[in-house]
Amino acid sequence: MSIILGIESSCDETAAALVTSDRRILSHKLAGQEEAHAPFGGVVPEIAARAHAEIITPLIEAALAEADLELGEVDAIAATAGPGLIGGVMVGLVTGKALAMAADKPLIAVNHLEGHALSPRLANPDLEFPYLLLLVSGGHCQILRVDGAGQYRRLATTIDDAAGEAFDKTAKILGLGYPGGPKVEALAKAGDATAVPLPRPLKGSKEPHFSFAGLKSAVVRAFQSGEHRPEDIAASFQQAAVDCLKDRLEKAIEDHGAAPHLVVAGGVAANVSIRSMLEQLASDYNMQFTAPPLWLCTDNAAMIAWAGAERFALGLTDPLDFAARPRWPLDRDAEKVRGAGVKA
Numbered sequence: 001m002s003i004i005l006g007i008e009s010s011c012d013e014t015a016a017a018l019v020t021s022d023r024r025i026l027s028h029k030l031a032g033q034e035e036a037h038a039p040f041g042g043v044v045p046e047i048a049a050r051a052h053a054e055i056i057t058p059l060i061e062a063a064l065a066e067a068d069l070e071l072g073e074v075d076a077i078a079a080t081a082g083p084g085l086i087g088g089v090m091v092g093l094v095t096g097k098a099l100a101m102a103a104d105k106p107l108i109a110v111n112h113l114e115g116h117a118l119s120p121r122l123a124n125p126d127l128e129f130p131y132l133l134l135l136v137s138g139g140h141c142q143i144l145r146v147d148g149a150g151q152y153r154r155l156a157t158t159i160d161d162a163a164g165e166a167f168d169k170t171a172k173i174l175g176l177g178y179p180g181g182p183k184v185e186a187l188a189k190a191g192d193a194t195a196v197p198l199p200r201p202l203k204g205s206k207e208p209h210f211s212f213a214g215l216k217s218a219v220v221r222a223f224q225s226g227e228h229r230p231e232d233i234a235a236s237f238q239q240a241a242v243d244c245l246k247d248r249l250e251k252a253i254e255d256h257g258a259a260p261h262l263v264v265a266g267g268v269a270a271n272v273s274i275r276s277m278l279e280q281l282a283s284d285y286n287m288q289f290t291a292p293p294l295w296l297c298t299d300n301a302a303m304i305a306w307a308g309a310e311r312f313a314l315g316l317t318d319p320l321d322f323a324a325r326p327r328w329p330l331d332r333d334a335e336k337v338r339g340a341g342v343k344a
Helices: 034-040 045-067 086-103 112-123 163-173 180-188 213-225 230-256 272-284 302-313
Strands: 003-008 013-020 025-032 076-082 107-111 131-136 141-148 151-156 261-265 288-290
Touching (some): 003 045, 025 045, 034 045, 045 086, 076 112, 076 302, 107 112, 112 131, 112 141, 112 302, 131 230, 141 230, 163 213, 163 230, 180 230, 180 272, 213 230, 230 272, 261 272
Parallel strands (some): 003 076
Antiparallel strands (some): 003 013, 013 025, 131 141, 141 151
């Protein structure tokens, strides 16, 4: 059994966790930055980086204390090395390097997206490879076949905005504040999802990818018209996003075949309407639906530690000169797509 210290700082959550290779979470500490970014309606990279630098050492100390461990008792240190806001990524990665050097422990540079992709296996020991993954987070929207740690085949990505970006921008348009996704979902409960005619970009297209920029623009027009209640706009937007995700998943399954498990991960996976749709879709295609607990969907260090544990078990460690990466695709062999798909 190995014990991995995980460090996460890719966006606006600073976190540290200790996780064992037999899936025990010994401790997890997380500090959010919602109050600091709320006046700006989104994450300000410079503010985020400073906040990470101020809190990361006390968080790691608190995580070790909660687990009743010394740094020397840890087998390896896993730190997010990208993708993400480069200032924050550098804070966490440099901290991980310093601890690895001081304690003479292996460093594991973890792709933040791999943390999300493998997080369902931390919560579910019965989830085996391969599985079909819908990865929906603030900056990414992808469908991947997961064959193992470090083994990913991208089947679809976004050509412009990700689903999470569209949720956050809709919240900003409606004046709901930050973070936007949960607030749009809450407002949508009081709305009529059929009240506002909104597009479903790329629905039915032979192209396998996602697009949410046109949906976001339609929300702007609906709001500026003054003809619709905010709750109806929120509900209609959410339903449109759900329909787009479903249509693209169906195409991926029809083009590439089903897998034993349909898995969802990433912050947007906490949305109840999206989960409900995925459960039904999995049933329609005789797949087992799997999702991590809600707290594991959003950014956290337990998923980074677990990804580190999976890689450590395969002997995959990294040198101390590993460079932080603002962009880092899981499938480096995937073809480039038009638009902003380079983000994937």
